[in-house]
Amino acid sequence: MRSESVDSDFAAFVQARQHRLLRSAFLVCGDHHLAEDLLQGALVKLALRWERVREGDPEAFLRTVMYRDAVSWWRRFHRETPRGSPPETEAAGREDVPSRLVFADALRRLPPRQRAVLVLRYFDDLTEARTAEILGVTVGTVKSQASAGLRKLRELMPEIGEMAERG
Known part of the structure; x- marks a missing residue:
C-alpha cells in the first residue's frame, strides 16, 4: 500500500511540471486533445513506477515514455490530413x-x-x-x-x- 508521502510527492511532481510537459506534448503531436491523452498515459506509467523512479530522474522517465508513445501512435494511426486548399x-x-x-x-x-x-x-x-x-x-x-x-x-x-x- 502506498503511503501518503509517496502520493503527495507524486502530486507535487505533477503539479510543478504538468503545464510545461503538456506544451511539449502539444508541440510533438499538434493536437491539444491528443497531447492531453499522451501526457495522461505517460503519467499513469510513471505513477505505476513512482517508488522506483522518484529518487532518480522521474522527469526524464516521463519524457522518454511520452515521446516513445507519440512515435508509437504515429506508426499506428498515421494518416494524411486532407486540406481544403493547397x-x-x-x-x-x-x-x-x-x-x-x-x-x-x-x-x-x-x-x-x-x-x-x-x-x-x-x-x-x-x-x-x-x-x-x-x-x-x-x-x-x-x-x-x-x-x-x-x-x-x-x-x-x-x-x-x-x-x-x-x-
Whole structure:
C-alpha cells in the first residue's frame, strides 16, 4: 500500500511540471486533445513506477515514455490530413496570423521524427545525446533529423525569416 508521502510527492511532481510537459506534448503531436491523452498515459506509467523512479530522474522517465508513445501512435494511426486548399494559398493569407500560430502549423507539417527532435532539442533544450536516448535513436540521426526539420521549417515559414530581419 502506498503511503501518503509517496502520493503527495507524486502530486507535487505533477503539479510543478504538468503545464510545461503538456506544451511539449502539444508541440510533438499538434493536437491539444491528443497531447492531453499522451501526457495522461505517460503519467499513469510513471505513477505505476513512482517508488522506483522518484529518487532518480522521474522527469526524464516521463519524457522518454511520452515521446516513445507519440512515435508509437504515429506508426499506428498515421494518416494524411486532407486540406481544403493547397498549402500555397493557405500561406498567402497569413499576414494577420500571429507568428506562433504560423509556427505551430508549420511544425505540424513536419514528419513525426523531425518534429519530436526539434521539440526536444530546441523547445525542451535537451542535448543531442539526451534527445537520442529519449527517442531511441543515434546522435547522428538526431543531427540529421534536426537539420532536415529546420530546413523544412524555413521552407514552410519564409515569413518568420522576414519577421526576424525586421526585428
